[in-house]
Amino acid sequence: MxxxxxxxxxxxxxxxxxxxxxxLFLTSCSTKDNNLSLTQGGESNQQNEVSIAKKEKKVVGSxxxxxxxxxxxxxxxxxxxxxxxxxxxxxxxxxIEGREHxxxxxxxxxxxxxxxxxxxxxxxxxxxxxxxxxxxxxGTQYSVEELHIIEISGNDYFSDRRYQSNNYISQxxxxxxxECNDKTGELxxxxxxxxxxxxxxxxxxxxxxxDTINSNQCIFGNFVHFSVEGQKLTARFGLETRSMKYQRQxxxxxxxxxxxxxxxxxxxxNLRFNPDVELLNQ
Numbered sequence: 001m002x003x004x005x006x007x008x009x010x011x012x013x014x015x016x017x018x019x020x021x022x023x024l025f026l027t028s029c030s031t032k033d034n035n036l037s038l039t040q041g042g043e044s045n046q047q048n049e050v051s052i053a054k055k056e057k058k059v060v061g062s063x064x065x066x067x068x069x070x071x072x073x074x075x076x077x078x079x080x081x082x083x084x085x086x087x088x089x090x091x092x093x094x095x096i097e098g099r100e101h102x103x104x105x106x107x108x109x110x111x112x113x114x115x116x117x118x119x120x121x122x123x124x125x126x127x128x129x130x131x132x133x134x135x136x137x138x139g140t141q142y143s144v145e146e147l148h149i150i151e152i153s154g155n156d157y158f159s160d161r162r163y164q165s166n167n168y169i170s171q172x173x174x175x176x177x178x179e180c181n182d183k184t185g186e187l188x189x190x191x192x193x194x195x196x197x198x199x200x201x202x203x204x205x206x207x208x209x210x211d212t213i214n215s216n217q218c219i220f221g222n223f224v225h226f227s228v229e230g231q232k233l234t235a236r237f238g239l240e241t242r243s244m245k246y247q248r249q250x251x252x253x254x255x256x257x258x259x260x261x262x263x264x265x266x267x268x269x270n271l272r273f274n275p276d277v278e279l280l281n282q
Contacts (some may be wrong), residue, residue, distance in 0.1 A: 022253055023057075026203065056085070063112055073227070074107060075115040081128065082116055094158070096130075101158040105148075109138040118191040119152070123263040127153045131233065133226045141249065147226040147233070149261055163259070163266045168235070171268045173218045176255055178241060180213050187213060189252050191239065193271040200253060200275040211243040219249055226259070233259035235268065238277075251277045 006267040075084040113135035119242045130150040147163040177192040186203040207233030223238025253275040257268040
């Protein structure tokens with residue numbers, strides 16, 4: 001009798017284990033199917049968008065053209081078969097020789113300044129990279145571009161090196177020094193960088209502001225511009241400081257620099273100063 005009861009309990013336990021295994025197996029299959037469906041759906045949607053976009057070979061030139069297209073062409077290098085399409089409201093699809101990749105980038109402001117692209121061997125490794133410059137910020141006393149270096153060969157194809165604002169601002173704070181004083185009887189700014197000192201009169205600026213400037217604080221990040229000259233990346237940054245009475249940010253001039261790319265990092269080099277603040281509006 002006892003043996004029969006034990007055998008019965010064992011059978012029940014085995015049946016329960018079998019049922020649990022069946023449930024786990026079915027759940028696993030269901031999860032895999034769902035994941036596969038989501039992945040295939042995402043790829044399919046992106047491919048459909050890109051296939052539509054590939055028919056667009058003319059870069060949009062106005063808000064009307066931009067709004068009329070589901071996936072407008074916002075920049076291109078036709079001779080290299082490179083096309084950049086803008087998703088709405090943000091995000092881009094980069095197509096290179098039939099291959100495409102999505103980036104979660106902001107790329108347009110109300111000023112309608114389109115992205116710029118150029119191919120060159122920026123790190124001198126014998127292989128070309130793609131520089132993408134995006135205009136991402138505009139407003140009163142504010143104009144900011146963003147630099148991306150995209151690898152377009154080898155195992156790192158489509159990898160993105162973005163020049164983060166905290167990186168170039170920390171470099172600028174290390175490399176640029178400012179002193180403002182009126183020891184000569186006239187308010188002057190002394191800007192030091194790259195073993196050179198530049199002297200700028202702030203007399204007219206002070207009278208216009210109806211405020212005094214007696215600060216050694218450098219402020220960067222409100223005016224940022226990048227460009228490509230042949231194989232060389234360059235940058236222009238607004239140099240600002242703060243007035244004493246009203247705590248306004250005051251533009252002193254522009255810092256120019258070369259941007260060296262070593263395959264991993266972007267580093268400022270050969271800095272120089274120009275007191276012409278109008279250059280920041282170009």
